[in-house]
Amino acid sequence: CTILAIESSCDETSAAVISDGKILNNIVATQSVHEKYGGVVPELASRAHQQHLIPVVTEALSSAGRSKKDLNAVAFTRGPGLMGALLVGGSFAKAFAYALNVPLIDVNHMEAHVLAHFIESPSPVFPFLCLTVSGGHTQLVLVKSHLNMEILGETLDDAVGEAFDKIAKILGLPYPGGPQLDRLAEKGDPGAFTFPLSDMKGLAFSFSGIKTAVLYFLKENLRKEPDFIRNHLEDLCASVQHTLIKMLMQKLVKASQELGIREVAIAGGVSANSGLRRALKEAALENNWQVYLPKLEYCTDNAAMVAMAAHYKYLEGRFCALDISPLAKMKIGYHG
Numbered sequence: 001c002t003i004l005a006i007e008s009s010c011d012e013t014s015a016a017v018i019s020d021g022k023i024l025n026n027i028v029a030t031q032s033v034h035e036k037y038g039g040v041v042p043e044l045a046s047r048a049h050q051q052h053l054i055p056v057v058t059e060a061l062s063s064a065g066r067s068k069k070d071l072n073a074v075a076f077t078r079g080p081g082l083m084g085a086l087l088v089g090g091s092f093a094k095a096f097a098y099a100l101n102v103p104l105i106d107v108n109h110m111e112a113h114v115l116a117h118f119i120e121s122p123s124p125v126f127p128f129l130c131l132t133v134s135g136g137h138t139q140l141v142l143v144k145s146h147l148n149m150e151i152l153g154e155t156l157d158d159a160v161g162e163a164f165d166k167i168a169k170i171l172g173l174p175y176p177g178g179p180q181l182d183r184l185a186e187k188g189d190p191g192a193f194t195f196p197l198s199d200m201k202g203l204a205f206s207f208s209g210i211k212t213a214v215l216y217f218l219k220e221n222l223r224k225e226p227d228f229i230r231n232h233l234e235d236l237c238a239s240v241q242h243t244l245i246k247m248l249m250q251k252l253v254k255a256s257q258e259l260g261i262r263e264v265a266i267a268g269g270v271s272a273n274s275g276l277r278r279a280l281k282e283a284a285l286e287n288n289w290q291v292y293l294p295k296l297e298y299c300t301d302n303a304a305m306v307a308m309a310a311h312y313k314y315l316e317g318r319f320c321a322l323d324i325s326p327l328a329k330m331k332i333g334y335h336g
């Protein structure tokens with residue numbers, strides 16, 4: 001079977017084609033319009049999706065060597081994400097499925113991030129743990145099967161990607177700050193400065209405290225040394241990144257010990273972070289884990305992961321009605 005999948009939850013317009021479980025391509029149009037605002041502007045995101053969607057879908061079909069009549073289903077990201085952005089992709093998918101008279105498949109974006117691990121082998125063995133770290137979420141997920149996942153713990157405030165981006169902004173780095181901070185951190189000393197680790201109960205995370213801690217730390221030092229940020233930028237980035245990764249890894253190790261699971265994966269935009277990827281490989285040696293890191297193109301938002309999720313739903317005949325609505329907030333495992 002051949003499925004066209006569409007992703008439009010935030011600031012990436014993407015389309016991918018999957019045929020018999022094999023991803024044929026993954027076309028992504030990143031929106032640059034948000035750069036000058038230092039963050040995603042929802043209304044501008046919706047408009048950019050409107051502009052990019054048809055060219056991206058056309059490119060996905062043609063580069064896959066498929067035409068509209070080859071499609072057996074159309075899939076789209078139902079949520080979570082920006083409502084206006086989701087509406088653009090969702091309305092297009094509905095119209096397309098209706099016109100072609102094929103089933104429509106709704107996909108949860110956070111489940112799709114996890115299922116990016118099944119695009120290429122080797123894939124994790126069930127049950128496995130997945131730390132999903134992105135711009136809007138930080139979740140420790142117990143993955144029991146392709147379509148059966150449970151959140152063990154998540155952030156009580158900011159997402160870790162949000163912490164990366166906000167601290168990068170404080171340091172004067174251009175948007176999106178996460179990848180920039182990562183690049184500079186590679187050249188700095190992670191032990192140069194220390195920031196407090198948050199200590200949440202159980203498997204919960206918190207990332208709002210470190211942002212404030214960095215802010216006060218800089219204020220204090222800028223008084224004494226006006227060029228403090230410029231003089232220590234690489235060390236600041238390395239130290240912040242080191243702290244964020246430590247908070248993530250502590251909970252991942254705890255979850256693995258509590259559940260006795262040693263199949264461990266990371267997913268989402270922040271799983272592209274070089275420090276986190278290194279930390280996971282180190283933890284693998286220390287804890288005898290089998291670890292899984294998505295290819296960089298499948299870490300940040302993309303339609304290939306949505307197509308993968310759609311493939312498993314198609315196999316189980318889990319289609320949705322044409323009057324389904326997008327959801328800005330949508331829990332993993334929600335099927336209403």
Ligand code: ATP
Nearest residue numbers: 134135136137161178179182269270272273300301
């Ligand atoms: P969500 O998936 O929660 O709805 P989103 O779709 O906006 O949010 P993704 O595209 O999965 O998020 O990830 C984007 C986030 O990943 C941004 O916060 C970005 O800064 C961060 N990110 C991307 N690359 C890196 C990197 N190398 N180091 C740190 N953060 C990174």
Ligand code: MG
Nearest residue numbers: 010011012301
């Ligand atoms: Mg993005």
Ligand code: FE
Nearest residue numbers: 134269300301
């Ligand atoms: Fe995402």
